[in-house]
Amino acid sequence: MSIHYERLSALDNSFLALESRSTHMHVGAVTVFDSGSFAQEDGGIDVDRLRAFIESKLYMIPRYRQRLARVPIERHPVWVDDDYFTIEYHIRHIALPRPGTEEQLKRIAGRLMSQQLDRSKPMWEMVVVEGLDHGRFAIVTKIHHCMIDGMSGVDLMAVLMSLVPSDEILPAPLYEPRPAPNGTELLVRETTRRISETVGSIKNIQNVVGNATGLVESYGSRLQAVGASLASGWLIPTGKTAINGDIGPGRRFDWVNIPLADVKTVKNKLGGTVNDVFLATVAGAVRLFLLRERDASERDLEGADFRVMAPVSVRSKDQRGTLGNQVAMWLAALPIDDADPASRLRAVNAETEKLKDTDQALGAATLVRVSAGAPATLVALGARLAANARPFNMTVTNVPGPQFPLYLLDARVEATYALVPLWESHGIGLAMFSYDGTVSWGINGDYGIMPDLDRFGVAILDSFAELVEAAERAPERKPPKNKAPKAKKPTKSTPKQRPPIGT
Numbered sequence: 001m002s003i004h005y006e007r008l009s010a011l012d013n014s015f016l017a018l019e020s021r022s023t024h025m026h027v028g029a030v031t032v033f034d035s036g037s038f039a040q041e042d043g044g045i046d047v048d049r050l051r052a053f054i055e056s057k058l059y060m061i062p063r064y065r066q067r068l069a070r071v072p073i074e075r076h077p078v079w080v081d082d083d084y085f086t087i088e089y090h091i092r093h094i095a096l097p098r099p100g101t102e103e104q105l106k107r108i109a110g111r112l113m114s115q116q117l118d119r120s121k122p123m124w125e126m127v128v129v130e131g132l133d134h135g136r137f138a139i140v141t142k143i144h145h146c147m148i149d150g151m152s153g154v155d156l157m158a159v160l161m162s163l164v165p166s167d168e169i170l171p172a173p174l175y176e177p178r179p180a181p182n183g184t185e186l187l188v189r190e191t192t193r194r195i196s197e198t199v200g201s202i203k204n205i206q207n208v209v210g211n212a213t214g215l216v217e218s219y220g221s222r223l224q225a226v227g228a229s230l231a232s233g234w235l236i237p238t239g240k241t242a243i244n245g246d247i248g249p250g251r252r253f254d255w256v257n258i259p260l261a262d263v264k265t266v267k268n269k270l271g272g273t274v275n276d277v278f279l280a281t282v283a284g285a286v287r288l289f290l291l292r293e294r295d296a297s298e299r300d301l302e303g304a305d306f307r308v309m310a311p312v313s314v315r316s317k318d319q320r321g322t323l324g325n326q327v328a329m330w331l332a333a334l335p336i337d338d339a340d341p342a343s344r345l346r347a348v349n350a351e352t353e354k355l356k357d358t359d360q361a362l363g364a365a366t367l368v369r370v371s372a373g374a375p376a377t378l379v380a381l382g383a384r385l386a387a388n389a390r391p392f393n394m395t396v397t398n399v400p401g402p403q404f405p406l407y408l409l410d411a412r413v414e415a416t417y418a419l420v421p422l423w424e425s426h427g428i429g430l431a432m433f434s435y436d437g438t439v440s441w442g443i444n445g446d447y448g449i450m451p452d453l454d455r456f457g458v459a460i461l462d463s464f465a466e467l468v469e470a471a472e473r474a475p476e477r478k479p480p481k482n483k484a485p486k487a488k489k490p491t492k493s494t495p496k497q498r499p500p501i502g503t
Contacts, residue, residue, distance in 0.1 A: 003185060004178035005069065006079040008146060013077055015145040016068075018423070022249050024116050026123070028142040028419040029433075029442070030109045030253070035135040036411030037167055045130040045137045047093045049169070053409060054126070055087045056172040057159050063147055064090075068119055069180060072187045077146075080180035082122055090124060096131035105129060105138055110253040112140050113419060113444065123147055136414065145421060165410035237390050239305035242294035243286070243427040243449060244393055250447030255417040256457040258439050258464050260403070266464075269471035270342055272349035275310075277467065278398055278432055278439075279352070280345040282308065283334035284463030286394075289456050290336070301337040307392040308332050309423075330355050331392055341466040342474065395420045398432035398439075405436055417442040428456060 008016070019025040038045045058064050066079040096104050108129055117123040123144035130137045181189065266277050286306060290296040310330040332355060335347040397420055406413045418431035419442050427449035431442040441460055445453040 001176070001178055003181045004081065005181055005186065005189075006066075007190075008077045008079065012146040016077060019116070020424075022247050023422060023424055024113070024249070024251075025145045025421050026113075026117055026142045027145050027148070027421065028113055028140065029416050030105065030138055030140050030255070030419075031416045032105075032132070032136055032138045032414045033408060033411040034414060035137060036165065036407075036409060038137065038409070038411055039135055043098060043131075043135070044095070045093075045128060047091070047128050047130075050128060050408075051087050051091045052172070053169045054091060054160065056170050058087075059173045059175070060159050064122055064124055065175065065177070067122055069186070071190050072183045074187075074190065076190070078186065081177035083177040083180075085122065085175065085177070089121065090126060092125065092127045094127060094129055096129060098131045099133035100129075100131040101133065105132065106253055106255070109140050109419075110251050110447070113142065113253055114249055114251045114447070116249075117142060117144050137411075160408060161406040161413065162409075163404070163406065165407045165412070167410055169409070238307045238393055240390075240425075241286070241304070241306065241393060242290060242296065244390070244425050245427060245446075245449050247422055247425065247427065247446040248448050251422075252445045252447055252450055252453045253417075253419060254443040254445070254453045254457050256441045256443070256460050257415070258441070258461070260434050260437050260439050262464075262468055263439060266345075266467045266471045269474045269477060270345050270467070271477065272345055273352070275398060276345060276349045276352055279308070279310070279332065279334060279396065280341065280348045280467060281460060281464045282394075282396055282430060283336050283338070283344050283348065284341055284466055285456065285459040286334065287336045287339075288462055289459040292459070293452055293455050298337075298339070304337050306334050306336045306394075308334055308394045308396040309392040311395075311397045340470075341463070342470040345467065345470075390423075390425050394426055395423065395429040396432075397430070398434070401433050401435035403434070403436055415440050419444045422446060428453075 015025045035045065038050060040046055062081075063079065065082055065085045067082040068077050069080045070077055094108070096108070108127075112125075112127055117125065124147065125142045127140045128137060129140060132138060263274055263277050267274055270277075272280070283306075287301060290301065291298070308331075310332055330352075332348070332351050334351075335344050338344045338347060397418075399418060401416065413435070415438065416433050416435055417440050418433045420429040420431045422429050422444060427446045429444045431444070433440050433442070441457070443453060443457055443460075445456070450456065
C-alpha cells in the first residue's frame, strides 16, 4: 500500500494558527434526542450500540480517522491516517443524576467546550450524556475548525441521520490505515510538488494571451472585491464594549429557541431576508443587554461602532459534502444605537445588500487564496495579528437545517444547539441552527466576561419580540416588482457564493 497524506488549505491552517490557551478553535453542538431503542431497562443508554453505529459510518468521512503531521522545515500541516485510531477514545459517556435538567446539560456542555482537542489524534469528540428528563439523552460534539466548516457539516449530518427511524446497523468495513510518509519522504514529496507547480505555471503562460480579456475582467472584479472587503473594516479596530475583553480558557454555553414561522412573518411584513432578521435581532439583543446588565446608557451607545463577522459559504455544488473549509467572511456593522426595531432591520438590510453588491465574500476568499503559498510561520503570524486587531466584536453564524424530523437510528432529534469559537477579546459568539420549524440559538460565552450569559439569551428573546410587535403594527407590504437578477457565471476558480440562510 502506497503512502498517503493531504495538505491542509491555507484557511484550514489558519484555524490551527489562531488557537491559543484561551482561544479554542473547535466548533461544536449539543444535540438532544428522545431515547428510541437506545433506552435500557435500567434507564441508561446503550452506548456500545451507538458506538457501533457511528463506527460503521466512518468510512464515509475518512477525515475522522486522520491526524496531523508536519512537513519538515516548512512546518506546513498535513493529514495522515491514524494507525492507532480507537472509537472508544472519541465517543465517551457520562450521566446526569436523574432526572437531569436542561441547566445541568448546559453546565456540562460549557465544561466540555472549555477543553481543547488533542492534536496527536483525530480532532473530534462526542460525549453521550444520559439521564435527561423524560428518558432523553444528548450528544455534545466537538470538531476542530480546521476539519470542517458549518455549511459542510450540515451535509455530513446525512451520514449519521436518516429521514425515517431504523434499527439497522450494517457491519463496519475493516479500517486499514494507509501508511504515512516519514519526515524525509514528506519533505521530498512536498519539494517535488512545489517544483511541479512552478513548471506548470510557466507552461500555462502560453495560454494567457488567448484568454487575456477574460483574465483581466476576472482579476479586475477580484481586485475590486478585495478592496471592498478591506475597506469594510478589516484593517481598523472596532469599538470595545462590555462584552469584549481579555478572555480565558473557560466557557459557558446557553441556548434559546424561536419559531421559524415568526421569523418569516417579520421578514414578510418588514422586509429584508431571514438572515437580516437574525442580525437585527442580534443588534437589539446587544443593545438591550448592555443597557440592562452592563450599566450602559443611551448616550454610551450613540454612534457605537459594533461589527459582527458572519461566515458565508463559498462552497460550490460539486463541493457539497466534502471536508475542509470553503468559507469567507462578511464584516457587517450593526446599529446597536437604534432604539426602533423596524429601523434596525432596515439598516441591517442596507448593510447586507451593500456586502452582496461589492462581493465582499469573494474578496475575503481571494485574500485567503493569495496566502495559500505562504509558509506556515507567516500564516500563523498573520492570523494572530488579525485576531489581536479586533476588527469585529462578535461572530454570528447561521446554518440552515432540514425542516422535517431526523433520526439517529430510531432516536428522534429534538433540537441542535450549535457553537462557534470565541476569537481573542470576544466575550460572546452566536450560532443559529434552524430545524423542523424552530431556530435554535447557541450562545457561547467566556466564563469570566459572561457570568450572566443566560441574561443575554433573555435579551435575544426580548429583541425578537420587539420585531414581532413592530411587524404586527406594520401595514401590508406590496409585493416587489419583478427585477432581472444580475448575471453571474460561477466558475471553478470563483465558486458561486451561497449567502447565509434566508437570502
